[in-house]
Amino acid sequence: GAAPAVAQAQQQIRWRLASSFPKSLETVYGASEAFAKYVSDATGGKFVISVHPAGELVPAFGVVDAVQQGTIDCAHTAPYYFFGKDETFALDCTIPFGMTSRAMSAWMYEGNGMKLMREFYAQFNIVNFPCGNTGTQMGGWYRKEIKSVKDFEGLKMRIGGFGGRVLAKLGVVPQNIPAGEIYQALEKGTIDAAEWIGPYDDLRLGLHKVAKNYYFPAWWEGSTQFSLYINDKQWKGLSAEYKSIIEQASRAAHVTCQARYDGRNPAALKQLIAEGTKLSRFPKDFMDSAFKASREVYAELNEKNANWKKIYADYSRYLSDQVRWEAVAEGNYSQYLAAQKL
Amino acid sequence: GAAPAVAQAQQQIRWRLASSFPKSLETVYGASEAFAKYVSDATGGKFVISVHPAGELVPAFGVVDAVQQGTIDCAHTAPYYFFGKDETFALDCTIPFGMTSRAMSAWMYEGNGMKLMREFYAQFNIVNFPCGNTGTQMGGWYRKEIKSVKDFEGLKMRIGGFGGRVLAKLGVVPQNIPAGEIYQALEKGTIDAAEWIGPYDDLRLGLHKVAKNYYFPAWWEGSTQFSLYINDKQWKGLSAEYKSIIEQASRAAHVTCQARYDGRNPAALKQLIAEGTKLSRFPKDFMDSAFKASREVYAELNEKNANWKKIYADYSRYLSDQVRWEAVAEGNYSQYLAAQKL
Numbered sequence: 001g002a003a004p005a006v007a008q009a010q011q012q013i014r015w016r017l018a019s020s021f022p023k024s025l026e027t028v029y030g031a032s033e034a035f036a037k038y039v040s041d042a043t044g045g046k047f048v049i050s051v052h053p054a055g056e057l058v059p060a061f062g063v064v065d066a067v068q069q070g071t072i073d074c075a076h077t078a079p080y081y082f083f084g085k086d087e088t089f090a091l092d093c094t095i096p097f098g099m100t101s102r103a104m105s106a107w108m109y110e111g112n113g114m115k116l117m118r119e120f121y122a123q124f125n126i127v128n129f130p131c132g133n134t135g136t137q138m139g140g141w142y143r144k145e146i147k148s149v150k151d152f153e154g155l156k157m158r159i160g161g162f163g164g165r166v167l168a169k170l171g172v173v174p175q176n177i178p179a180g181e182i183y184q185a186l187e188k189g190t191i192d193a194a195e196w197i198g199p200y201d202d203l204r205l206g207l208h209k210v211a212k213n214y215y216f217p218a219w220w221e222g223s224t225q226f227s228l229y230i231n232d233k234q235w236k237g238l239s240a241e242y243k244s245i246i247e248q249a250s251r252a253a254h255v256t257c258q259a260r261y262d263g264r265n266p267a268a269l270k271q272l273i274a275e276g277t278k279l280s281r282f283p284k285d286f287m288d289s290a291f292k293a294s295r296e297v298y299a300e301l302n303e304k305n306a307n308w309k310k311i312y313a314d315y316s317r318y319l320s321d322q323v324r325w326e327a328v329a330e331g332n333y334s335q336y337l338a339a340q341k342l
Numbered sequence: 343g344a345a346p347a348v349a350q351a352q353q354q355i356r357w358r359l360a361s362s363f364p365k366s367l368e369t370v371y372g373a374s375e376a377f378a379k380y381v382s383d384a385t386g387g388k389f390v391i392s393v394h395p396a397g398e399l400v401p402a403f404g405v406v407d408a409v410q411q412g413t414i415d416c417a418h419t420a421p422y423y424f425f426g427k428d429e430t431f432a433l434d435c436t437i438p439f440g441m442t443s444r445a446m447s448a449w450m451y452e453g454n455g456m457k458l459m460r461e462f463y464a465q466f467n468i469v470n471f472p473c474g475n476t477g478t479q480m481g482g483w484y485r486k487e488i489k490s491v492k493d494f495e496g497l498k499m500r501i502g503g504f505g506g507r508v509l510a511k512l513g514v515v516p517q518n519i520p521a522g523e524i525y526q527a528l529e530k531g532t533i534d535a536a537e538w539i540g541p542y543d544d545l546r547l548g549l550h551k552v553a554k555n556y557y558f559p560a561w562w563e564g565s566t567q568f569s570l571y572i573n574d575k576q577w578k579g580l581s582a583e584y585k586s587i588i589e590q591a592s593r594a595a596h597v598t599c600q601a602r603y604d605g606r607n608p609a610a611l612k613q614l615i616a617e618g619t620k621l622s623r624f625p626k627d628f629m630d631s632a633f634k635a636s637r638e639v640y641a642e643l644n645e646k647n648a649n650w651k652k653i654y655a656d657y658s659r660y661l662s663d664q665v666r667w668e669a670v671a672e673g674n675y676s677q678y679l680a681a682q683k684l
Contacts, residue, residue, distance in 0.1 A: 110605030
């Protein structure tokens with residue numbers, strides 16, 4: 001039952017959130033907007049977070065520095081963009097042959113993932129929250145057909161994050177180009193191939209108009225987790241209620257984002273195929289060479305990077321358990337369904 | 343930046359939540375506790391929801407009547423328990439050869455699922471919120487080995503929800519028994535087999551001690567969504583802020599619950615095997631016979647039940663699109679990973 005209302009004081013707060021993504025991507029950019037709306041709604045408009053697309057406050061790849069320095073309060077990004085600062089960022093996002101979406105959420109929320117990443121991010125004055133995932137991505141758009149791993153030698157390819165480091169071992173020349181500039185680079189032939197996300201987002205960028213061959217799966221993005229970064233001083237200044245609301249709004253946006261990708265990709269894939277896209281599976285020798293190259297990269301990193309070594313040890317143990325279990329009930333069920341006429 | 347604090351009035355509210363599950367299941371019962379904690383934390387303890395295990399306020403299968411009549415404010419349950427009232431309940435939970443976890447969330451949050459189910463629930467004075475999922479379940483525990491579909495003839499089996507109606511077409515005698523009573527029934531031989539959820543929950547019930555043969559996958563629970571039911575008058579009485587907090591807390595608990603299942607199942611499966619469980623895939627002729635029987639059941643329901651027919655039409659179209667897309671990037675990726683040494 002309801003008791004009489006009690007007067008309560010909660011601060012009015014205005015924060016600015018810098019996204020690493022353009023407004024046109026209702027999926028990932030939409031996740032940051034959903035997050036901000038949830039916070040505002042839960043506080044009756046007292047805690048307002050304005051969301052700004054890449055480039056408006058800071059460049060797409062400048063959000064870590066900006067949150068660290070406190071020039072912005074928070075950011076929404078794909079952490080692997082910052083693997084050049086430290087490869088460990090990628091473990092909060094995706095690594096080649098890494099976690100699927102559900103495995104990643106389990107590691108973050110129920111395993112050691114959140115604890116380990118928070119320790120790592122402390123040096124950047126960042127408090128992190130998972131905030132969206134794409135699921136397994138598509139392997140991108142290629143001007144020429146790919147018949148074997150040899151076709152990657154000398155290929156100039158837009159690829160985000162640290163998949164490029166593995167692809168470089170196979171002769172690829174990787175390029176990290178923000179979303180807004182991929183179409184032109186592929187159209188002009190400055191690059192031979194470009195991977196972005198999946199059917200819905202790729203369709204928004206129009207990549208099928210400048211390269212017809214669409215491959216799967218992106219072994220470098222078995223699922224890509226987006227992260228919300230909050231400046232640690234701003235975080236510490238919040239009341240317990242506001243902290244709880246931020247935490248829950250980020251979890252709500254996390255599930256909303258994955259649902260949006262899953263909901264929108266099927267129709268987009270149909271449209272891409274109707275508009276002339278040629279859909280193919282990557283050749284097995286490419287998958288196998290990449291898997292082997294990824295093991296080499298991880299062995300090198302374990303030697304060189306103590307942050308990486310510590311967190312990767314936990315990540316890879318967890319992944320192995322997840323994959324073994326997923327292959328039992330879930331994997332068998334999905335494969336059975338896929339073979340039926342539905 | 344922060345502005346001066348503003349006095350605000352929010353009601354003090356106490357609600358009672360009746361779970362259909364025992365306290366011992368930290369996974370699904372834990373989801374309702376997580377939900378209640380999120381609401382309390384976000385409101386500084388002003389909106390308190392006390393969580394009660396099955397039988398404490400009302401029996402496990404009495405929660406719909408209790409919410410409908412307003413004798414309790416809210417409940418947490420598996421909607422398919424109520425398919426005897428109307429088969430349409432199951433579409434908010436799971437049906438044989440139905441949605442996987444991510445597909446179900448996409449249908450509810452981004453497709454027409456929520457809208458359609460809300461229309462249906464209105465006749466029961468219920469406002470529903472997805473609140474947890476198990477992922478694909480295991481096919482249960484069998485005192486004798488299962489070699490073909492023929493071994494199901496005359497089998498007395500504990501099975502929740504409406505998988506039993508399909509199994510009945512294959513000669514099974516289905517029994518709906520609450521969690522707390524399964525162990526004894528299987529031990530005594532009152533039943534020959536029992537399915538519950540998956541490794542972690544099954545281990546808690548100790549089912550492997552009374553039946554050694556453990557099969558997968560539960561084609562009748564490709565994923566099982568739990569639902570939060572709120573009495574519609576109680577819901578309408580909430581402020582906009584409290585409504586938003588409930589909505590977000592349910593989404594947060596939704597992702598927390600699936601992460602908990604995914605996080606805990608792998609070690610539980612290892613333990614079950616170490617303790618003598620014999621893990622096997624269901625025979626293909628059983629899967630195929632069940633798939634065919636499920637189509638017959640759905641055709642019959644489409645003739646008999648207008649609520650079902652309307653919502654199932656949307657559900658099955660959505661499922662077909664989800665399965666086609668899932669088999670492209672996600673399915674190929676997961677299968678490749680499962681074949682590697684990780």
